[in-house]
Amino acid sequence: MHINSIVKKRPFIVSGPCSAESLIQIKKIADQTHNYIDVFRAGIWKPRTSPDSFEGAGKEGLKWLNEVQAKFNIKVSTEVGTAKHVEDCLEAKIDILWIGARTTVNPFYVQEIAEALKGVDIPVFVKNPVHPEISLWIGAFERLYKSGLDNLTAVHRGFYSYGSSAYRNDPKWEIPIELKSKFNNLPIICDASHIAGKHNLILEISQIAMDLDMNGLMLEVHSDPKSALSDSEQQITPIEFKNILKNLIFRDGDLKSNKVKSKLAEIRKKIDKLDEKIVLTLKERESLVKEIANFKLEHGITIFQLERWFEILRNRKSQAVEINLDKKIISDIFEQIHKFSIATQTRIMK
Ligand code: PEP
Ligand code: MN
Numbered sequence: 001m002h003i004n005s006i007v008k009k010r011p012f013i014v015s016g017p018c019s020a021e022s023l024i025q026i027k028k029i030a031d032q033t034h035n036y037i038d039v040f041r042a043g044i045w046k047p048r049t050s051p052d053s054f055e056g057a058g059k060e061g062l063k064w065l066n067e068v069q070a071k072f073n074i075k076v077s078t079e080v081g082t083a084k085h086v087e088d089c090l091e092a093k094i095d096i097l098w099i100g101a102r103t104t105v106n107p108f109y110v111q112e113i114a115e116a117l118k119g120v121d122i123p124v125f126v127k128n129p130v131h132p133e134i135s136l137w138i139g140a141f142e143r144l145y146k147s148g149l150d151n152l153t154a155v156h157r158g159f160y161s162y163g164s165s166a167y168r169n170d171p172k173w174e175i176p177i178e179l180k181s182k183f184n185n186l187p188i189i190c191d192a193s194h195i196a197g198k199h200n201l202i203l204e205i206s207q208i209a210m211d212l213d214m215n216g217l218m219l220e221v222h223s224d225p226k227s228a229l230s231d232s233e234q235q236i237t238p239i240e241f242k243n244i245l246k247n248l249i250f251r252d253g254d255l256k257s258n259k260v261k262s263k264l265a266e267i268r269k270k271i272d273k274l275d276e277k278i279v280l281t282l283k284e285r286e287s288l289v290k291e292i293a294n295f296k297l298e299h300g301i302t303i304f305q306l307e308r309w310f311e312i313l314r315n316r317k318s319q320a321v322e323i324n325l326d327k328k329i330i331s332d333i334f335e336q337i338h339k340f341s342i343a344t345q346t347r348i349m350k
Pocket of ligand 1: 018019043047099100101102127157191194
């Protein structure tokens with residue numbers, strides 16, 4: 001089975017519990033969801049932060065997955081973190097493997113997995129690394145491609161951000177978009193559960209993923225989320241899961257009618273004009289920055305004055321608030337502008 005042929009049918013759905021806890025549990029979940037999904041998921045080896053947390057059922061769980069495979073005639077998937085996991089999964093004829101976020105960060109493990117999979121024709125999902133370093137994600141794909149694996153899918157599960165996001169993991173949507181521009185034919189699915197961290201946020205994240213034209217979703221579904229042995233807050237019941245699928249709106253990425261096309265072109269033209277102005281304004285700002293750098297040089301003043309920077313940030317943010325613009329976006333943009341301003345001044349003053 002090649003995942004590329006399946007993901008044309010949008011959205012491609014991978015779902016099941018965070019962890020396989022018992023045969024009864026995964027059969028119950030599969031029973032209630034198998035008609036709605038492409039691949040059943042369940043973690044067997046769980047990479048947990050604390051050694052006292054539930055670390056998965058281990059090899060025994062592979063037999064449970066085999067039962068789900070046989071009873072519901074469905075593809076099953078699980079996470080692998082070591083070559084031994086790969087060996088056990090291949091022996092058990094698990095259909096699809098995924099590399100978790102805590103493994104993608106480590107090139108040694110990715111390499112070990114890639115080598116264990118050499119010459120094997122099996123789809124592999126690769127989750128983004130825990131922190132927002134796209135080169136590690138790219139590197140993982142390159143290692144797998146080099147091992148002859150070409151049936152790969154990216155799983156976007158958000159990034160650790162030390163409490164600065166409304167979600168458990170900050171989506172940083174620009175990163176999967178950048179990945180897509182690097183590997184044009186690579187399908188990307190969104191693990192809305194691990195981004196959300198809370199069951200009530202999963203629909204909105206899934207909707208954004210669909211609007212960004214992602215190929216599918218990975219969702220954690222549990223028959224009794226409250227009693228789940230891992231990720232209890234973010235798992236949804238089979239009923240909630242079906243409701244989410246029902247409520248998702250699928251907008252068409254294709255430009256159908258000429259009327260739609262020309263309206264889109266008209267708005268884009270206006271955006272292009274504005275962007276041009278922004279670039280010219282930045283150029284003008286750069287000239288002033290150079291002027292001020294020369295002035296500071298002449299008068300022996302330091303480049304960076306903390307008070308002035310705070311004042312810029314404060315004023316730009318309050319202007320944003322006045323006109324109902326997101327102040328976080330404005331402060332991010334000005335941080336970049338300021339960074340370049342300092343770089344320009346440093347060059348002059350050297
Ligand atoms: C999981 O899918 O249950 C999991 C552990 O995910 P991640 O690697 O994205 O944290
Ligand atoms: Mn989980």
